[in-house]
Amino acid sequence: MTGFISRILPLLSFAFIFLFPNDFPDQQSQEISNSEIGFVVYSQNTYYGLNLDNSQGEIRFRIETNHNKNVLFIDQNIEDVYYTVAATNDHGAFIAYYPYLETNNPIRLSPTQFDKNFGKLLFESSSVPLRKEINLSENPLIIDNSNQLLADENQNAYIIETINGVSKVIPSQNPYEILTAVNSYSDITNMNNDFFHPFQQKIRVENEIKNNINNFSLNNGFDVLKKAQPIQDVIASIIIDPNRNQIFLSFDKDFEKIWMINLDGGTIETFAGFEKYHKGNMPDIGITANDLRILNFSNEGLMIRIIFGAIGILIIILATVLLNIRDYKLQ
Numbered sequence: 448m449t450g451f452i453s454r455i456l457p458l459l460s461f462a463f464i465f466l467f468p469n470d471f472p473d474q475q476s477q478e479i480s481n482s483e484i485g486f487v488v489y490s491q492n493t494y495y496g497l498n499l500d501n502s503q504g505e506i507r508f509r510i511e512t513n514h515n516k517n518v519l520f521i522d523q524n525i526e527d528v529y530y531t532v533a534a535t536n537d538h539g540a541f542i543a544y545y546p547y548l549e550t551n552n553p554i555r556l557s558p559t560q561f562d563k564n565f566g567k568l569l570f571e572s573s574s575v576p577l578r579k580e581i582n583l584s585e586n587p588l589i590i591d592n593s594n595q596l597l598a599d600e601n602q603n604a605y606i607i608e609t610i611n612g613v614s615k616v617i618p619s620q621n622p623y624e625i626l627t628a629v630n631s632y633s634d635i636t637n638m639n640n641d642f643f644h645p646f647q648q649k650i651r652v653e654n655e656i657k658n659n660i661n662n663f664s665l666n667n668g669f670d671v672l673k674k675a676q677p678i679q680d681v682i683a684s685i686i687i688d689p690n691r692n693q694i695f696l697s698f699d700k701d702f703e704k705i706w707m708i709n710l711d712g713g714t715i716e717t718f719a720g721f722e723k724y725h726k727g728n729m730p731d732i733g734i735t736a737n738d739l740r741i742l743n744f745s746n747e748g749l750m751i752r753i754i755f756g757a758i759g760i761l762i763i764i765l766a767t768v769l770l771n772i773r774d775y776k777l778q
Contacts, residue, residue, distance in 0.1 A: 576597070648676070
């Protein structure tokens with residue numbers, strides 16, 4: 448019996464890893480990515496954009512409906528836990544935040560906490576509070592030690608900088624805003640020698656926006672995110688067109704292949720760069736970047752792995768039993 452167990456345990460371990468290759472916690476520390484940047488541009492049309500690091504876990508997109516409003520939530524998986532980092536509703540309100548690079552214990556909001564803080568705004572309002580009217584004290588919209596970008600279609604966008612409980616709205620007269628993970632007091636002494644420093648990324652992004660501000664388009668939006676040139680290869684680039692309630696996605700710096708989420712219809716489809724056209728409904732639990740990479744619109748892939756994995760385990764057990772029977776007969 449002991450020989451049977453010693454033979455089968457390594458094989459079962461291998462089978463378990465095959466079944467659930469991504470279910471082990473990521474051992475990386477919870478560092479803030481320096482590749483993440485966001486923007487809002489007011490031109491002939493309005494566009495929002497984000498680069499989100501996808502290297503530590505996963506990016507998930509999900510739609511929820513309440514009070515006759517559809518809201519797209521964007522979740523980031525870090526160390527096997529999902530946090531909501533951005534959201535937009537079907538009336539053009541947009542919220543995103545980045546914890547500061549220097550923060551040892553960054554505040555990240557779970558989907559439940561994000562909904563508690565921002566749900567009323569997203570599900571019951573068509574716009575964000577006006578820059579001049581937002582209350583910065585004891586406001587559930589404020590996230591400590593972070594930069595937050597709030598925007599809507601009404602040329603109303605601003606960044607709130609909050610450091611150790613003290614908040615201020617960053618002054619701006621531009622028809623655009625750029626969101627990074629650095630604040631007014633961040634150490635940027637080495638930024639001139641670091642091509643990938645968020646401050647350098649912001650300069651490149653700002654120049655690209657200025658060059659196309661008069662007739663900014665979807666392609667310009669992806670060009671902006673490309674110009675940031677994030678150091679990570681595994682990244683999600685997101686452009687939101689609030690005029691049409693469409694969200695465009697590209698992954699891993701491949702800006703030729705683009706997906707589109709239709710917030711009004713609750714669907715996801717290939718938009719450009721694919722040999723075949725694919726379209727499906729957004730699953731209730733949301734859809735991840737990896738689902739889209741493998742054209743998986745549901746949990747069918749997991750079920751297939753479970754079925755084949757179960758068959759594999761049965762074969763392993765049967766083979767081990769036969770080997771033990773043979774050894775017993777030879778004794």
